[in-house]
Amino acid sequence: MSTVFLALQDVDDSRPVVEAIKKDNPSAVVESQPAMIRITAEGELVVKRETVSNESGTDWDPQDIHLILISFGGNVDEDDDYFKIFWQD
């Protein structure tokens, strides 16, 4: 199984997203690098609207990820309720 990665800007708007990722992806590895947060996981990584909204206290649209996203590695599956990256092998 290949590793997916997600790089987010190390800014305030990223905090609820990172917290939600930790909750929904217990095996994800979160690493701080200068000005960025790099998150890796085996196979897939999901960011759920409901979890982020609960963390931030305001409704979070998965497309809002564009405001904090730096880069990622994987295929994208995005819908109204989640943003997911994955490898199929």
Add this chain to the structure above:
Amino acid sequence: MANKLNMRDRYKLMTRLGWETSYQPMDKVFPYDSYEGIKIKDWDAWEDPFRMTMDAYWKYQGEKEKKLYAIMDAFSQSNGHLNISDARYVNALKLFLQGVSPLEYQAHRGFARQGRHFTGEGARVACQMQSLDELRHVQTQIHGMSHFNKYFDGFHDFAHWHDRVWYLSVPKSFFDDANTAGPFEFMVAIGFSFEYVLTNLLFVPFMSGAAYNGDMSTVSFGFSAQSDEARHMTLGLEAIRFMLEQHEDNVPIVQRWIDKWLWRGYKVLSLVSAMMDYMLPESPMSWKEAWEVYFEQNGGALFNDLARYGITVPDYAEICTKEKEHLSHQVWGILYNHTAAAAIHTWMPDDAKMNWLSEKYPDTFDKYYRPRFEYWRDQAENGNRYYSQTLPLVCQTCQIPMGFTEPDDPTQISYRVSEYNGDKYHFCSDPCKAIFDFEPEKYCHAWMPPQQIFQGNCGGEGLPAVLEHYKFNLGADNMDYVGSPDEANWNLWKGLNGSVSGDVKAS
């Protein structure tokens, strides 16, 4: 009022705005997406996984711009250039503005063209958005760098330089090659190889390094650009997948393009290897480490994913694996020797930097490069700073001077040659030769800087005439960092040893 549509329906309704033409047949309206041999059965199968629609696009891009410009204003108002780690760092920005930003503009033009020429409207809309992104990137980069232009040399004529200066023909010829290809090859070249596999190396670890060196302006435009690249990567991957799924005859064509363009991009990125290892005074990550994370690990995962279509990792991957130990040192050596004719400063690393390089490159730096660099440093300190006065032989394909070594012998320069129509053409490597040999009629026309200079097409005879043609401010834009106006200004502003009272470039 009707309920809001879900994302999938919105995407379908807002991107499928095309129609079957009736005044003219479709293949006359879209004449360019068939001659490359790519067979498309069903354009409707095209889907953007981000399901980005124009309204959402404007909304998010507008928000990103507001954030970015607020940071750039704050950086400028607080004299942010005084908080960078060292003025040597600024040379990485010069190389970026001279070599990379004009590529953003070329990408803008390229995607605008594909946004017209693909038959499928889903692909056209995605290309049009990317075209706008690329225009945004070049604009924000010029805007961000304009602050540095007030205080440092080497920024003022970047667009003029990009079209003329020898080392900038490396990135320029890369994009000229892509923009003169057909639309599908362009998508593999830029959308897939460059965006998906390679921009991560430029916009993630290098930009993180910019932050590490105190440059919040550059990291902001870098990450803001890369957040668009995230969409572009998805588009590039979708383009590849779409071609591979549409017809099995497409597979060998796509494989050949992947092989060609990964190598072309890899050679362009060799400039970034020197930026990361030598131009960042404080380096959070070496080029080799970045290569391992973003190419070997991430690119490897991507190739595993594409294996089910029959796509394989290019044969030359093992050359890259061997070269990651050498690339940045060899490129820095080339730039150092030819700094008299470059609008950047170079220098020999100090002991702390050399020790860092030894630590990061334990198998190669002390053995092959430290003795050479210490010798050059001693020579410079004794007043014999070496500047090459001759023109290098450059590779006909990647246009980099022939300074790379054999993959299995780091003491032997790699040198290949082909003959075409009675003329000899020279190459730095087997993959560059193979690219030429497949399309010699294209690459024999490449604009080669040394040949053009010798033919008298670059201002006349001799280096001074050529540098004048380039519009360099001699003694300010070029030569070693030590002794440059940049160094004098920096020492003055920072009250450092060796500061002399002198003209500060801007008040």
